[in-house]
Amino acid sequence: MSVPSAVLLEVRGARISYRHDQMVVDGIDLSVDAGELVALLGHNGSGKSTLMRAAFDLVPLRSGSIALRGVQSRRAEARPHALLLAGNEQLPTFLSGRELIQLLATMYAVQVDEPRIDELFALYGMAGRQDDLIEDYSHGMRKKTQLVAALLLRRPLTVVDETLNGIDREALVLAEEDLAGLTDGGAVILCSHELPMLERVATRVVVLDGGRIVADLPMSHVLDGDGGLAGVLDEHALDR
Numbered sequence: 001m002s003v004p005s006a007v008l009l010e011v012r013g014a015r016i017s018y019r020h021d022q023m024v025v026d027g028i029d030l031s032v033d034a035g036e037l038v039a040l041l042g043h044n045g046s047g048k049s050t051l052m053r054a055a056f057d058l059v060p061l062r063s064g065s066i067a068l069r070g071v072q073s074r075r076a077e078a079r080p081h082a083l084l085l086a087g088n089e090q091l092p093t094f095l096s097g098r099e100l101i102q103l104l105a106t107m108y109a110v111q112v113d114e115p116r117i118d119e120l121f122a123l124y125g126m127a128g129r130q131d132d133l134i135e136d137y138s139h140g141m142r143k144k145t146q147l148v149a150a151l152l153l154r155r156p157l158t159v160v161d162e163t164l165n166g167i168d169r170e171a172l173v174l175a176e177e178d179l180a181g182l183t184d185g186g187a188v189i190l191c192s193h194e195l196p197m198l199e200r201v202a203t204r205v206v207v208l209d210g211g212r213i214v215a216d217l218p219m220s221h222v223l224d225g226d227g228g229l230a231g232v233l234d235e236h237a238l239d240r
């Protein structure tokens, strides 16, 4: 019987372009293990979302490879290993929050405890709203619904691409704790510009600049320095 790999994301020599002549991801090697909470940082347009979308086969690689728990990301068998939380634009607004979670649970072949949906909606300040249409949710509620889905589905790798921006403070405090909980056996990658939040939760920092990794540091090392994450960005991410 094969033992699942502790390496949840393995990116090797990834190069991606939207236009033939311009690489927006330009030769990235990155390995993320179970137990890690990685802050993926970089200026707007540095390639964070593109790299993450490629891990979900939403953008094709020009060259290189990406594997999720040892399975090439373009293969359907890789899908159950990871969940991508992204912008609200792609949410099916004609479903209720509960229906979205049930749909995802079916897609991922995960059993979701129904009372737990109610419990998490209440905990995240959306008590009683789980059966309303997503269409009627506020921006922050849509983001929190995605987060609740991730907490219920508990995939080995959870990628949170700007999803926490704009949620209220109470939910953010809770989310930080709950996302850290996902690293018990899994890993989380957080793409965000919310530096204080990243300093509180992340265990590792990876900085992209012009589609390349320019820094890859343990958070303990960053916090020991003077400038925190802002200092790391100032020092390494120059391509504005």
Ligand SMILES: Nc1ncnc2c1ncn2[C@@H]1O[C@H](COP(=O)(O)OP(=O)(O)OP(=O)(O)O)[C@@H](O)[C@H]1O
Binding pocket: 018, 019, 024, 042, 043, 044, 045, 046, 047, 048, 049, 050, 051
């Ligand atoms: N669908 C697309 N078609 C063409 N170019 C794109 C597309 N998506 C992104 N790009 C370009 O690729 C580059 C990297 O964009 P990407 O969204 O990966 O950056 P990012 O680091 O996630 O930025 P942000 O911090 O603003 O979210 C940018 O120059 C962007 O304009």
